[in-house]
Amino acid sequence: MSENKEHANTQSEPSTLDLIELWKRLTMQNEEAWGQAVKEFLGTKTFNHMAGAMRDQYLAQYQSGKQGMERLLEMEFFPSKKDLAAVSEMMIALEDKVDQIDFQIHHNLTQITDNLLKIAEFQHHTWEQVLLIKQELDEISATLQLGKTEPESTNDKKTASKKKSKPRESD
Numbered sequence: 001m002s003e004n005k006e007h008a009n010t011q012s013e014p015s016t017l018d019l020i021e022l023w024k025r026l027t028m029q030n031e032e033a034w035g036q037a038v039k040e041f042l043g044t045k046t047f048n049h050m051a052g053a054m055r056d057q058y059l060a061q062y063q064s065g066k067q068g069m070e071r072l073l074e075m076e077f078f079p080s081k082k083d084l085a086a087v088s089e090m091m092i093a094l095e096d097k098v099d100q101i102d103f104q105i106h107h108n109l110t111q112i113t114d115n116l117l118k119i120a121e122f123q124h125h126t127w128e129q130v131l132l133i134k135q136e137l138d139e140i141s142a143t144l145q146l147g148k149t150e151p152e153s154t155n156d157k158k159t160a161s162k163k164k165s166k167p168r169e170s171d
Helices: 002-042 045-075 081-149 154-165
Strands: none
Touching: 002 045
């Protein structure tokens, strides 16, 4: 009985291998046939027309969907790409204006500072002149004070009174 089992096993193996080989060959031949048919079909004008029609249909659906989405977003108060682009442009314009104002303020502050420094220098120079005039007046006053303390001769009194009676000439 063991011989019959071995004989049966050896007979079943070759038939199984033959079916697998047959299946492989059929699949390879089928693949080659389909590949050749697809290559030939891709090279025809019919395929080109079909592909063009599919592309046109896809683009029409895309445009329709895009417009529908834009209308929906407008109705729901969601910003669209155009709205965001417009806001971005306005922000850039605003930043430019702020930069211009900043530059003008800086320029004006620089001019004000320069003018204040000139005024301070002028004021300092004026105070120096006033102090010089005050010193000269003090010297004149001191000289006049010394002259009053000395005994004056009669001639000197007359000339002094004449000097006093003459009107002062303004500078």
